[in-house]
Amino acid sequence: MRPYQQTYHQSIDQPEAFWAEQARRIPWLTPPTTILSYDDQQHARWFSDGEMNLCHAALDYHVEQGRGEQAAIYWDSPVTQTQQTITYRQLLVRVATFAGALQQLGVEKGDRVVIYMPMIPEAVVAMYACARLGAIHSVVFGGFAPHELAARIEDAAPKVVVAASCGIEAGKVVPYKPIIEQALAQSPHRPDACVIKVRPECTVEFNEREYDWETLVSQASPAECVAVKGTDPLYILYTSGTTGKPKGIVRDTAGYAVALAYSMEAIYALAPGDVFFTASDVGWVVGHSYIVYGPLLHGCSTVLYEGKPVKTPDAGSFWRIIEQYRVTSFFTAPTAFRAIKKEDPEATCLERYDISSLKHLYVAGERLDPPTYHWLDDLLDVPVIDHWWQTETGWPIAANLPGIEPMPTKAGSATVPVPGFNVQVLDRNGEQAGPLEQGSVVIKQPMPPGCLTGVWGDPQRFHSAYMAAFPGYYLTGDGGYFDEQGYLFIMGRTDDVINVAGHRLSTGEMEEVLGGHPAVAECAVIGIHDDLKGQLPVGLVIPKDGYREAPETLEAELIARVRETIGPIACFKQVIVVDRLPKTRSGKILRKLLRNLADGQEVGIPSTIDDPTSVDDVHRAMCEHQIGSANKAPPVI
Ligand code: COA
Ligand code: AMP
16 A cells, blocks of 8 residues: 555544554643543543644744754844844743743633734734633734624633734734724723733823733733643634534644644645744634644744735745745745735746745645646646545645655645545535535544534534534535545535635625614625635625615615625625515525626526526626626526
8 A cells, every 4th residue: 555545544443552552742741541532422532641842842842952042933024124042042032921921810721811923923922822821812913893803702711811902904004902802892892901012103092901011011020831631721712604603623732733734745745844834824723723833833933924925025925035044945825825816927036035945835725726736747846735624623634645655646636635634525425425515514523633513602503514514524515526546625615604805604694794784684695606715605696675775875884894894804895786586486586696697607497486587687786896707708598
């Protein structure tokens, strides 16, 4: 058997033996004797009686092993024109001291801490400080509006909120304090304290229960690591589901640490001392796993980049960083390369830099579309690896695995299942689909270490969202197929989740926001194709009687409403007012038909439709508004 097949089969046939071996990759305070067990819902739990501390494994341990003077973080912030190198020893001191400061504020093991920060070293410090105390962090992405922050504060009920005075976005200072104040005013939960890191770009006035980061730290003594059980939660990370309420994905400690340590070698082909550059944000799972935790667990240096792929100052920023820090592996979303390609199609910026240190390029967050794959493949001398994963899994489900056995790449495919993930494609009846047959992509239980262990405070939702559709399998929500060689092709979501610029968003949540406007009788939000961002949301709205005049005003109000409620990251910029929406006789809006119309595809009229002429009306409105490729659509059949 070839190395990949051998490793993969061992991981599926003998998961306990396989993961017991991988568990040796991390330093334990008490090594586990139980490798795999099941909770009362029959969900896998890994390393339940082992004890460790993730901050110890990533920082204290490496300093003890002689990596103290190696760079842990290269902070590169073109938006503030700052570059800083922070060694493992320096980072450990900063983390231990901030952990001491949190302790002074009463934070203990199991308490939640919400972190609302941009891409600055203090964000990493705050995350590790929580891990050091056994507190559970929940990082919220800076592009979310107060309402979203409020929902997360309400759900996680943090003892402390840690924030910065501002983010810097598209050349503008975005003050965070007003966002936090509005969020706290909307949330019934009141944290004991809010710690704010004041950045030079934006000062703040401190109110009661608000503390200046620097003052707190200057008065704090370093805190020791608190031992936690393997199954104790490390963090909650909220992600979009099909409804307005985001899901708090719970990640355990030891399973995650072992999975990340394994992936650093098997997938990212990195050795301790190498440099990993992941251009994402600490607010997303990619940032948690491969900016903050994975690289440092493995003794690598990580690049923390505060900027965009383009216009900071030009389309050469990524290439500059690869040269400057001698980056070994680089990871970002395909949309970032589409932005670079749009700005610099001939890649002339690349000619200025020596990127010979780079061995592999990785992309995820959305499907790597074949044109972008070919552009990159022609441009670079290194393998371009598309790999597929989700907030829920915490690390890749399918990938090319150069650390085990490099495989030929196929455009549009995330290559093969990663060891530990028993990936299958099921048809509607729950039967295994054959090669090239598209169906629901599922993962047979037990899920490997690192995957979600629950939805915070909502065990029922964990079951209904992921486990109920096909008993014994985790439902990924993605559709796809295997080809004859066992390559996996992920073709897109099968639910109401869309992917905009590598960010996961819920159309259901947007519909709730639109439906809350007093003038809206009915609405549907669909994702339409966009060359740069992959997908963009579009709202189709039927106004109530009496609100049909001035559709432009209503459209503008609805766009503003989504931006103010969900945030600019929703990229919600198009609304069409229509008289009717195509529905079934039982009143269900035919969303797939709407998506196909917007994408210029031929549509068939289902026999269950209530009023076939509504399709023509909507199509006409889409063409007038130049939505997607609607004007290319052939006449409706
Ligand atoms: N704080 C406040 N606002 C933010 C923000 C933040 N942290 N991040 C984004 N926004 C705003 C943007 O300024 C933009 O506002 P606008 O509507 O006023 O223009 C809006 O949210 C949409 O942002 P985005 O979709 O990111 O568009 P963009 O034009 O700024 O950038 C890309 C486009 C492709 C360059 C960018 O999305 C990108 O680099 N994506 C990579 C995706 C990624 O990291 N995915 C994680 C998984 S790997
Ligand atoms: P998130 O949880 O935000 O990381 O989004 C996860 C979703 O993004 C997946 O369910 C997929 O729909 C999509 N996705 C992520 N990576 C890929 C990929 N490499 N190929 C196809 N879709 C992807």
